[in-house]
Amino acid sequence: MTAGVDGGIGTLVRRELQLVWAERSGGAIALIFFVIVASLFPFAVGPEPQVLARIAAGIVWVSALLACLLSLERLFQPDAEDGTLEQLVVSGQSLEAVAIAKMITHWLTTALPLVLLTPVTAAMLGAPFEVWGTLLLGLLLGTPALSSIGAVAAALTVGVRRGGVLISLLVLPLAVPTLIFGVGVADPLAGGSALKWLGVTTLLALAVGPFAAAAGLRVAME
Amino acid sequence: MVASDPILLRAEDVACRRGGRTVFTGVSLTVRPGAALLVTGPNGVGKSSLLKLLAGTLRAEAGTIQRPERVAYLGHDNALKPMLTVSENLLFWAGLAAPSRAEAEERLRAAVRAVGILPLWDVPARLLSSGQKRRTALARVLASGAQLWLLDEPTVGLDVASVERLGPVFAEHRAQGGMIVATSHTPLPLETVETLMLGAAAQGARP
Numbered sequence: 569m570t571a572g573v574d575g576g577i578g579t580l581v582r583r584e585l586q587l588v589w590a591e592r593s594g595g596a597i598a599l600i601f602f603v604i605v606a607s608l609f610p611f612a613v614g615p616e617p618q619v620l621a622r623i624a625a626g627i628v629w630v631s632a633l634l635a636c637l638l639s640l641e642r643l644f645q646p647d648a649e650d651g652t653l654e655q656l657v658v659s660g661q662s663l664e665a666v667a668i669a670k671m672i673t674h675w676l677t678t679a680l681p682l683v684l685l686t687p688v689t690a691a692m693l694g695a696p697f698e699v700w701g702t703l704l705l706g707l708l709l710g711t712p713a714l715s716s717i718g719a720v721a722a723a724l725t726v727g728v729r730r731g732g733v734l735i736s737l738l739v740l741p742l743a744v745p746t747l748i749f750g751v752g753v754a755d756p757l758a759g760g761s762a763l764k765w766l767g768v769t770t771l772l773a774l775a776v777g778p779f780a781a782a783a784g785l786r787v788a789m790e
Numbered sequence: 791m792v793a794s795d796p797i798l799l800r801a802e803d804v805a806c807r808r809g810g811r812t813v814f815t816g817v818s819l820t821v822r823p824g825a826a827l828l829v830t831g832p833n834g835v836g837k838s839s840l841l842k843l844l845a846g847t848l849r850a851e852a853g854t855i856q857r858p859e860r861v862a863y864l865g866h867d868n869a870l871k872p873m874l875t876v877s878e879n880l881l882f883w884a885g886l887a888a889p890s891r892a893e894a895e896e897r898l899r900a901a902v903r904a905v906g907i908l909p910l911w912d913v914p915a916r917l918l919s920s921g922q923k924r925r926t927a928l929a930r931v932l933a934s935g936a937q938l939w940l941l942d943e944p945t946v947g948l949d950v951a952s953v954e955r956l957g958p959v960f961a962e963h964r965a966q967g968g969m970i971v972a973t974s975h976t977p978l979p980l981e982t983v984e985t986l987m988l989g990a991a992a993q994g995a996r997p
Contacts, residue, residue: 587873650871658861661886
């Protein structure tokens with residue numbers, strides 16, 4: 569559609585990263601939140617190393633899921649408010665491409681830093697060294713689904729006041745399959761089949777997400 | 791962009807419905823290359839909605855709209871990112887519209903000079919006054935290279951000198967076969983402009 573030298577998802581992602589950098593709105597807060605939530609569990613369930621080591625993968629996953637929610641409210645809201653979304657449409661960019669660019673940016677700036685910080689959290693919880701690899705693998709494969717589901721929820725709640733709470737209510741139930749299979753990957757007994765199912769849920773989320781998010785944005789622009 | 795091009799803007803019997811409320815029905819208009827149309831009417835009559843329909847960001851409830859391939863739209867919001875500089879803001883949009891990067895920069899330099907914001911090139915948008923923001927948004931329209939400019943209250947916040955600057959800009963755009971559709975509550979420096987009056991008494995008025 570676009571007649572310009574730039575255009576398409578690559579240009580949009582570059583622009584989003586430029587904005588994240590300029591606004592310092594990256595994943596630092598999500599990272600701190602991730603570590604704090606994960607460190608709450610030893611206080612709640614007690615410091616026994618065996619117990620913590622057994623539930624470490626679950627703790628990491630729940631903490632990552634919650635941390636991923638933080639930046640979602642501002643994913644589309646500023647663009648909808650300042651007219652950027654309209655200008656993108658007039659410039660011939662499809663809302664699907666806009667949604668995909670937002671998902672990629674969310675994953676790169678929020679989810680990926682969490683994944684990279686996981687060894688620290690895992691060590692803090694005393695997770696056995698053998699599960700670090702599978703835990704990371706599961707997070708790498710599962711977090712794109714969280715970014716996709718999150719973008720859909722963010723698009724559906726554009727224009728809703730205090731939409732952040734609503735986003736959480738939408739995302740958390742939809743993220744349950746990812747959570748189950750993601751934690752399953754780190755389970756030495758169930759690892760193989762869980763990995764396949766995690767792949768399936770992520771593919772499904774990535775296939776449906778852009779269209780659902782674009783539909784939400786279309787409604788918001790009415 | 792050639793005057794003999796048959797590309798024009800035409801809306802036939804267009805109706806607009808927003809939030810379950812019919813804003814207007816039966817609006818028709820034609821704008822030929824080189825022409826300008828001023829949409830007038832009291833507040834809330836649907837001037838901005840009509841421009842959004844013409845821009846393609848709103849869907850018409852009924853009727854057909856035929857528009858040139860490349861359209862530039864200036865809405866109420868300036869679509870500026872406060873933390874980016876004027877040039878960073880504008881280069882993104884120019885790149886989406888221009889066939890090459892050199893062309894994008896050249897168009898942009900000309901546009902920025904035309905609206906008089908060249909000294910603000912490296913200033914973050916958050917430090918601009920509202921009039922400067924409006925001129926920056928106008929520069930985006932100028933640099934788009936689009937045949938059709940849709941301008942919703944383009945002079946909001948502009949001082950007298952800045953409004954006068956737009957006169958030659960509009961005239962040059964039209965001389966090259968460009969079209970302008972604008973809404974405004976203040977006089978615009980547009981010569982030989984047709985008027986479309988929106989409102990109960992004038993529904994379906996043809997220019």
